[in-house]
Amino acid sequence: MKTDSKIDKALALDLLGKMMKARKFEEKVQYYFSLGMIHGTTHLGIGEEACAAGTCSALEPLDDMFATHRGHPAAVCKGIDINKMMAEIFARETGVCKGKGGSMHIADKSVGVLGANGILGPSLPLACGSALAHKKLKDGKVSLAFFGDGASNEGAFHEAMNLASVWGLPVLFVCTNNTYGMSTHISKVMKVTDIEKRAIPYGMKSVTVDGNDVMEVYNTVKEMRKYAYENNEPVLIVENTYRTSGHSKSDGNLYRTKDEINYWKERCPIKRFKERLLSEGIATQEEIDNVDKETTEIIDNAVKFALDSPYPKLEDIYDDVYAD
Amino acid sequence: MVEITYANAIKDAISEEMRKDDNVFMMGEDIGVYRGAFGVTGGMVEEFGEDRIMDTPISETAFVGAAIGAAVSGMRPIVEIMFSDFMSVCWDMILNQAPKMHYMFGGKVNVPMVLRTASGGGTGAAAQHSQSLEAMLCHIPGLKVIVPSTPYDAKGLLKSAIRDNNPVMFLEQKLLYRTKGMIPEEEYTIPIGVADVKREGKDCTIVTYGRMVHTCLNAAKQLEEENIDVEVIDLRTLLPMDKEAVLKSVRKTKHLIIVHEAVKTGGLGGEIAASVAETDVFNYLDAPIKRLASEDVPVPFCPILEKGILPDEDKIVKAVKEVLA
Ligand SMILES: Cc1ncc(C[n+]2csc(CCOP(=O)(O)OP(=O)(O)O)c2C)c(N)n1
Ligand SMILES: [Mg+2]
Numbered sequence: 295m296k297t298d299s300k301i302d303k304a305l306a307l308d309l310l311g312k313m314m315k316a317r318k319f320e321e322k323v324q325y326y327f328s329l330g331m332i333h334g335t336t337h338l339g340i341g342e343e344a345c346a347a348g349t350c351s352a353l354e355p356l357d358d359m360f361a362t363h364r365g366h367p368a369a370v371c372k373g374i375d376i377n378k379m380m381a382e383i384f385a386r387e388t389g390v391c392k393g394k395g396g397s398m399h400i401a402d403k404s405v406g407v408l409g410a411n412g413i414l415g416p417s418l419p420l421a422c423g424s425a426l427a428h429k430k431l432k433d434g435k436v437s438l439a440f441f442g443d444g445a446s447n448e449g450a451f452h453e454a455m456n457l458a459s460v461w462g463l464p465v466l467f468v469c470t471n472n473t474y475g476m477s478t479h480i481s482k483v484m485k486v487t488d489i490e491k492r493a494i495p496y497g498m499k500s501v502t503v504d505g506n507d508v509m510e511v512y513n514t515v516k517e518m519r520k521y522a523y524e525n526n527e528p529v530l531i532v533e534n535t536y537r538t539s540g541h542s543k544s545d546g547n548l549y550r551t552k553d554e555i556n557y558w559k560e561r562c563p564i565k566r567f568k569e570r571l572l573s574e575g576i577a578t579q580e581e582i583d584n585v586d587k588e589t590t591e592i593i594d595n596a597v598k599f600a601l602d603s604p605y606p607k608l609e610d611i612y613d614d615v616y617a618d
Numbered sequence: 619m620v621e622i623t624y625a626n627a628i629k630d631a632i633s634e635e636m637r638k639d640d641n642v643f644m645m646g647e648d649i650g651v652y653r654g655a656f657g658v659t660g661g662m663v664e665e666f667g668e669d670r671i672m673d674t675p676i677s678e679t680a681f682v683g684a685a686i687g688a689a690v691s692g693m694r695p696i697v698e699i700m701f702s703d704f705m706s707v708c709w710d711m712i713l714n715q716a717p718k719m720h721y722m723f724g725g726k727v728n729v730p731m732v733l734r735t736a737s738g739g740g741t742g743a744a745a746q747h748s749q750s751l752e753a754m755l756c757h758i759p760g761l762k763v764i765v766p767s768t769p770y771d772a773k774g775l776l777k778s779a780i781r782d783n784n785p786v787m788f789l790e791q792k793l794l795y796r797t798k799g800m801i802p803e804e805e806y807t808i809p810i811g812v813a814d815v816k817r818e819g820k821d822c823t824i825v826t827y828g829r830m831v832h833t834c835l836n837a838a839k840q841l842e843e844e845n846i847d848v849e850v851i852d853l854r855t856l857l858p859m860d861k862e863a864v865l866k867s868v869r870k871t872k873h874l875i876i877v878h879e880a881v882k883t884g885g886l887g888g889e890i891a892a893s894v895a896e897t898d899v900f901n902y903l904d905a906p907i908k909r910l911a912s913e914d915v916p917v918p919f920c921p922i923l924e925k926g927i928l929p930d931e932d933k934i935v936k937a938v939k940e941v942l943a
Contacts (some may be wrong), residue, residue, distance in 0.1 A: 305877060333920075334744065337741055393797035393920035394916075394923070395744060395745070398743070399746075399919070411746075412746030413707065413746055415707065447681075475647075475648075476675055484675070521722070548652065548653075597714065606922070611918060611923055611927055612915060615914070
């Protein structure tokens with residue numbers, strides 16, 4: 295799909311800001327994790343920010359989004375409160391999930407973030423049901439599920455694809471295709487690696503984009519959202535990208551070369567977009583620097599907020615097991 | 619005797635059986651170059667090749683089902699599910715396929731396979747990566763369920779599991795992978811279904827398994843300083859369970875505490891307590907039976923909460939004193 299050549303400046307700076315916010319957020323998480331100040335594990339999406347920023351910005355603010363284990367960038371770009379998200383990762387009571395969920399379960403229904411997920415596959419069936427609800431309620435919303443290339447080999451993917459198409463659900467299935475599931479390259483686990491083709495047997499519309507081109511992602515998802523909503527039909531969107539960070543804290547990168555990682559670092563979506571904005575005269579260096587400064591401040595403040603927040607209390611562990 | 623980690627004891631058990639029997643092979647996600655999420659299978663793909671250490675697509679229903687299918691058609695597969703929480707994704711295979719075939723087909727089909735999976739919390743991985751789900755598995759006749767607590771037990775029991783003609787669920791304890799213990803250099807196996815008295819004592823019986831064995835042993839050490847002599851029984855196999863070992867110990871000590879990491883409600887503590895209560899050994903008890911287990915909540919992320927919901931040494935010491943009071 296071709297990118298619109300005329301870029302709106304405000305939109306461009308917004309997308310750049312979101313990508314930078316996601317990147318800086320994760321770099322901070324990585325740093326505090328290495329100091330042992332963040333507990334558990336984290337899956338960083340460094341290098342994949344254009345997918346999150348382009349996709350989430352193309353949604354209406356209250357559309358519902360189901361994320362994956364690598365869900366920080368999507369939550370950031372969907373407009374979650376950064377302070378509360380950082381506090382969650384630091385396991386604080388002020389966190390979006392009150393310190394009970396952590397990195398892998400970031401959620402905030404008020405901005406349509408219906409959860410990062412520790413299990414591969416469920417985002418798609420869940421988004422089907424969410425889209426069914428929106429269709430029945432006629433509330434003008436659509437639902438979106440992120441999932442990875444690896445997760446598209448789960449039964450849940452295929453069942454959801456069928457259900458969404460046969461029931462005519464306004465849902466977007468967005469595959470963040472970084473060509474690896476942990477260490478396993480897509481070519482080792484799929485005979486046909488063109489994931490877009492998986493829509494054909496389900497009679498579903500599908501499209502593939504350069505997931506490191508934030509404008510292409512944005513324009514495509516915007517158009518597909520409109521299509522899904524107006525026609526009550528699902529769409530499969532494949533966003534090709536690469537994670538330059540490891541799979542998780544336990545990744546020794548034994549399955550790929552430094553050259554490969556560096557090749558993709560050169561194609562960093564943030565770097566690419568900045569260069570484009572400058573070369574096409576859409577933004578000045580000063581304006582870009584300002585976005586950089588603002589996002590740095592936002593993230594620094596979020597860390598401060600998190601570190602100043604108390605831990606949850608043991609007495610409260612039974613809160614939220616059941617709803618009232 | 620040689621010192622070895624729990625993870626390497628598991629690897630050695632599999633490797634030894636694979637060298638002896640060409641029909642033994644492994645399947646799982648990222649068990650090759652990545653060495654498995656917990657590093658258990660390091661070096662195995664180099665030794666045995668990709669035909670016997672098979673990386674799978676992320677398709678648990680397909681590859682666990684394929685392990686069962688391979689087992690019924692003549693192989694002895696070992697299949698790894700990265701975290702025991704993901705058994706949910708292929709539950710039909712675990713619940714309705716593997717354990718039913720032998721019985722349902724009149725004893726004419728065997729399912730000699732082992733499903734290895736990492737179980738338990740303490741890693742800050744939150745509600746979907748930390749559960750102890752053994753009680754669910756013990757509710758399925760036809761399965762065997764093993765939870766080893768030491769490198770010695772892990773190796774000996776896994777070798778027996780691989781040679782067993784039934785589907786065996788082998789629940790490895792995440793927090794024990796890096797712990798060390800002594801094992802003999804020569805070959806040995808440990809029979810499935812036999813408990814182990816990890817510490818002899820005369821005042822109170824603690825029945826436990828998995829990583830809680832170590833917590834209980836530490837508590838017993840503390841109590842020893844106060845002249846309280848605790849017996850710690852490690853069940854090792856949960857299904858079939860060595861109930862006789864429990865009865866024998868309780869007859870001697872007249873006090874029973876059960877400790878596990880899994881949530882209390884519907885946990886094996888209830889099964890163990892009932893096994894005592896329904897025999898004459900009940901009459902030997904000098905105090906009510908006590909169960910120490912996780913609070914009935916999903917595993918929370920915050921480390922303070924995650925730790926706080928579990929039995930620990932202090933809680934065990936207190937419980938022992940209470941039943942002896
Ligand atoms: C049902 C299930 N199986 C396995 C895992 C372990 N696991 C977590 S992430 C991952 C790789 C996922 O690959 P992909 O879907 O491509 O997403 P990516 O990590 O590349 O973002 C695996 C195997 C899991 N969380 N859930
Ligand atoms: Mg991937």
